[in-house]
Each structure stands twice: as structure tokens, then as C-alpha cells.
Amino acid sequence: MLKFALSRLGTFVPTFLGVTLISFAFIRVLPGDPIIVMAGERGLSEERYEALRAQYGFDDPIWVQFWDYLTGILQGDLGTSFVTNRPVWDEFFALFPATVELSLCAIVIAIVLGIPAGVIAAVNRGKFYDRALMSTALVGYSMPIFWWALLLIIVFSGNLGWTPVSGRIGLLYYFDDVTGFMLIDSLLSGADGAFGSAVSHLILPSIALSTIPLAVIARQTRSAMLEVLSEDYIRTARAKGLSPSRVNGLHALRNAMIPVITVIGLSVGTLMAGAILTETIFSWPGIGKWMVDSIFRRDYPVVQGGLVMIAVIVMVVNLVVDLMYGLINPKIRNR
């Protein structure tokens, strides 16, 4: 098991280097000089342009810039935002809990609803429930998040008035961040109704963000279940006279879980992409919205640092998923 974990970790280093190089290169390949963008319609003089280039270190050769950046990262220094002059690291960790809270809620919704939906569809293969669930999943998968989120707001917040439009908690609640997770902080604050307000603010963004992973998990569970259900041992189990719920729940589902866990691991990447849109629409102060803003401002250090941090997180999650396979299925461990 240890050897397996180490070999997985070994792939971590080249991936990490690749990500730093790509994030560094991509933002520079984008057309648009950050200094010109900053000056806008006004324009700026030659001397002023050169002075600013020197100030931001753009006059160093590109490989020197990369080297500084790489050695910075290894020392835990992601640089300083051009725009706010604050360390990228501080900004990231101020905003990251909001993204984690939203993503966790979304993935919980996706799993809790997605797996049963997939099982029900597989068991009722070709019948009404199967068709209804799978076509709903297809719609969910194909829907643009931007549009879907806005629709949710207009119906549930605008017309019905059931949920707040956007933000993380009602504006009348005001307390210090302790953990950065609003659900926990609102409980700690002890303020009346704060927790309820935090929950009500989470509902719509979580639904919007969970939609795609939910559809993917449901479809994956269905197809994995169908494969398992055609196995001999299922027929044997049925022949032994086990109840259908025991056959489906215990024998089939457990064996169908490996591909489903893979999909859940991969959907962490999807969640990060979805968070960008969801956070923008719901004014959710997380890293998705922060990254988009910085791309438009050509804030190199934030884009680079943010990409590296997100990549590291996705890599860690996938490492954990890999290790979980090993736990679930010993055959994988030894390969």
C-alpha cells in the first residue's frame, strides 16, 4: 500500500512542474499588455511605460521571470497582485473557504441524489423511471450553468420569494470570520437565525453547481450497475432467493462503485470550472470569481498563483481517489 501511494506521489512532481509552466506561459501568450490595459483609453508615454515595466519586472528576460516565479512558489510565495498589492496567498485563503463550502454542498447533493437515481434507472432498465431519469439527466448535463442559475433566481427568488437572490448570508448578520465557512461561523456567532440565513443562501448556488456532476454521477451509476447486474454472481444471488434490495444494494452497487468514485473524483475539476460561473452569478465571494476578474485585468501573479493552487487541489483530490481504489479493490494496489 505504501509503495502504491509513493508511486502515485511520484507522478505529482512532473505534473506540478507542468502546471506552473503552463500557467506562466498561458497568461503571457494572451494578447494584451497588462500595462496598456491598465492605462485604458488614456494611453501613456514611452518613459512611463518603461518605468512601469521595470516596476513589475517585465523587463527581465522571460526565463529569469519564470525562475523567480518558480523559486517563489517553492518557498511558498505566490507573488503579489498587481491590482490590490496584496499577497496572492492571502487573497486565495481569504476566498477559498467560500468555494469549498459551495463545492462540498454541491457534491453532496450530487452524490445523495445521483447514486439512487442511477440505481433506480438501472433496476428499471427501459421502463418509465429509467427513461424519465435519464432524459432529465441529459437535460441537466446539457444546460448552460449561467442560464440555469439565472432561471433559478428569477423563479425561486424573484417570483416565489422563497430564497434570497445572492450573497452568502443576510446583510443584517455581521460577525468575524472564524473558519471562513459560513455554516460554521453562523452557528458560532450565536446570532438568532444566522444559520438559517446561511443555509437559505446556499440552496440555489448549490443546486446550480451540482447539476452537471449530478447528471454525470447518475448516468455513470446506471451504466456501472447494468454491467454488474448482468454478472453471474448476481444471478446466483437472485437464485439463492435474496431480496431484490439486498441483491441491488449490497452485491451490485458495491461492485459498481469503482467507476462512480472515479467520476466523483474527476468532477472536482468540473466543480472548479462550474464555480467560476456560479460564483459570478450568485455574487459568491470565492476563488472562481476572483480568477475571472484577474484574467480580465491581466493580473499575472493572481492568475498564475490561482491556477497553481487549483491544480494542486485537483491533483490532491485525485490522489485521494486513487488511494481509495486501492482500499476498495486490492487488485489495483498490486498492479
Next chain:
Amino acid sequence: MIHRYTLAASALALGLAGAAQAQQTLVYCSEGSPEGFDPALFTTGTTFDASSHTMYNQLVEFETGTTNVVPGLAEEWEISDDGQSYTFTLREGVEFHSNDQFQPSRPMNADDVIYSFERQRGDGSWEYFNSMSMPDLIESIEKVDDRTVRFNLARPEAPFIANLAMDFASIVSKEYADQMEEAGTPEALNQRPIGTGPFTFVDYQTDAVIRYARNENYWKDNEPQVDNLVFAITPDASVRLQRLQAGECHVMPYPNPADIDAIQSNTDLELLREPGFNVGYFAYNTQQEPFDDPQVRRALNMAIDKQAIIDVIFQGYGEVAKNPLPPSIWGYNDSIEDDPYDPEQARQMLEDAGVEDLSMRIWAMPVQRPYNPNARRMAELMQEDFSEVGVDVEIVSYEWGEYLERSSAVDRDGAVLLGWTGDNGDPDNFLAVLLGCDAVSNANRAQWCNEEFDSLIQEAKTIPDQSERAQLYEEAQVIFKEEAPWATIAHSAVFMPVRSEVEGYIIHPLGGHLFDTVSLSQE
């Protein structure tokens, strides 16, 4: 670990609290996050709304709702006869804010004023100060006594006084800066701001909420009206409107043009409207054939159906521009008549100028701006208009940074759609910045250097008297119209949807959002 929980906020007059409360909280759904809270460091309106407009004052300020310069932290000022020295007398007894790390020991005085400018003269990272050419303009700043400060200029420059009302000229506390420097936390000036303005800083939750409280010691009587001010950061315009309708905020900026009709028909909302302080223009390259001929430029101007552009691109919410200045500015020459839309005559004029089978490029901006909400579509309309007079058009566009850079080049091929929003309410800020000889190969996208025009605006700069200056600018606009380096397209309108309980909101012509005069009516 301290948990703060304010009951004050239960006064949110948003249908959340029951009975009428003593405390009033105004919520503004702002469009983006501030870059910081030291206004001198930044250049965007979003940042100024959250910093200089709420928490700071300047020596002089723009009278609310106009671009007239009126006394601010300076009670009065005197300009020397040669126009090169400005002496300000400071208001007495103006208190800086305090926070848990700082208690001011004295009222605002000359040291604070000098510090606020000297720090920006020191190095080049103060973007706005530099881009307004302040470093070479200010020769020295003297303290005459505690209440008197004198600015000595390198040359007479009348727009200087308007520059001092701008956001970068906000007065910060030298005492606070010194203390923070000593404590090794100079960034506190930017993160925990101390000013003299109508509101004091309470807290900023990054990208989410900014909270302010009323400055109880504010030097203006009866301002501000509300006890608490909250900025709820909401980047998407449709969501802002939903929040406004749901009562989650009272005021929102920048509605989608498509939502204007819906806002007008909603009885809970009121739509405020003012002409914008901007101009959208179409700049020929006047150093390129055949656009070096004013007759050709005027002919093309007459081929453009500007009213159609207003109707389609601005959905009717704008007005046709005839001058490079917005109509609300002093010095605007209203007696000028616009070249009429007349394709027939345009075709004839092109023929007379010996232009045949002309093909040209139109540059369309890739971004939305108030002065041009959809440049691509505008370029297409112009393409149709020009084909009417036999001119073939190719539309080009680049990423914004590239666009700005390439369009500045003297040898640029084609005419450029662009625009400008005024910084300080001075005509010089339009005419010299965008059409002066100095600005060729930079912000002067027409690459147009007309000696007569340039000498008029240069002369106007040196005269302190506003009515004399206005006359020179009016003359300059006549030359502009004859020479037609641009087609002036439009001035857009500015809209502010507010909830009906909001009273006293005034749209600021220069685009800022100010809340010192606003109150909420008790339902």
C-alpha cells in the same frame, strides 16, 4: 476571538424588521470589488465609489450633481496673477476618523495636505497622479502656516483646480501614516482607511460586503443622512436587478439596457436618468490618404445615420453628439450645427474630392463601454451606411490591450471607434487629452495636429478666468467641426434604478456614486 453582532443592522428597512427603527441602513448593490481603499493608488470608478466618494474629502470638490468646483477641505483659495501659485486656506476643526489602532490627536492641517501630495511626487507608482501630468506640473508645495498651503506650479495651468477635486487628490492623515509606518504596517492606509469623509470604514469581507458607518463628526451639517451604508458586491447586472426588486438593496448602478422598460413599469422602483459625461467617437487617421482631406472626412460623417445608431445601439437612451464635449460641460458650443445625414450629398462630396472606389477599415472595440455598448454592431451599421455612398468597409477588432496599443500608432490603417468619459469636468480634459498635438501617437487616435486648434486650447490652459476660457474652447470646437478629425457619434445616458423609498439620490455627472445626501423614507 471576538464575535461582533450588530443589532443596528436590524434596521434594514427591507421588510425584514417590523416597526420603524431609529437606525437607517442604506444598501448599495455595487458592480465590483474595490482594488483597495487608498484612492490615490488606483484608477477605477468602482474603487473610488468605495473609497474617495464615501470616506475621503479633497481640498475642493465637485458640487453634487454638477462639475462646478466648490470649496471642500479648503474654505477658500487664491490664484496668483501669473497663474502659477495657488494658496489654499484650510477649513478649521475637521476631524479624521478613528479606529481601534488610531485616535487622531489633532484636526486636519497643512501637514496632512502636503503629505497627501508629496507621497505621490516621490515615486512613479501613483498611476492617476502621473497620468494627469502632476509630477512635472507641481514644482513645490509649501506650508505657509497650519491652515495655509501653497502649491507652486511650473507653468500656469487653469485645469489644476479641477484636478484637485479628483480622487487621487484625497487628503489622508499624515499622523496615521506615520504611526502605521512606525508599527511596520504601512499597508493599513490602504486596508483600514482613515479619512475625513461622510462615512467611516467598518469592515470589508473580500468580494462580498463593505460596511461603513456614519461619521458622527462630519464637518458638513446634516450629512450623511443614513446611519449605516453597506455595499453588497453583485457583479451580474441581471442579479443586481433581482436583488433590487427583492428589496435586498436600495440602489444599483449599470442596469442592462434591455431591462430599462421593465424597471420603468415596476412601481417599487424609480429610474433616475441623466446625460452621461462622455463621448463616443469615430476617429479617422488624418495622416493617411485620403483621410488627410477634411472634405473626405466630412463627407463620410454625413454618410453616417447617427440617429439610427442611437436607436439601435443605445436603444434610444442616448443622444447624437455634435461636439467632442458632452453638453453638460461649461464651454460647450451649442451654436454649432451638426453636418446633416445626407448620403446623396456625401456621395457628391466624395466625387468632388476625387475619391473613387474607396475601401477602408473600421476598428470595433472588443469591450462594452457606456459611450459604446456594442461597437461591433455599431461598425456594422456604419458599414451599411458607407456602402450607400460607395465606400467598401472591412471591420477589424483586436483584444482590448492590443486594440488600444495598435490604434495609437501613427501609421494605423483605418478609422477607430472609441470614446472617453471625463475625469474632472474641465474641457481641457477632453480637447487636449484627445485632440492635442502632444497626444498624437497616443490618446489622439485621429493623429490630428491642427496648429490653430492647438494654440487655442494651449492658451485656454493658461487663463484662470473660466468665461474667457470657455470662449476659446467654443472657438476650438468650430475648428474641430470644420476639420472633422472625428465623427462624433453619441453621448450615452446614465441610469440609476433606486427603490421608491430612496430619497435625495443625485446622479453625479462624472460617474461616481455618492450617498451623503441620501435618506430612506419610513414606510
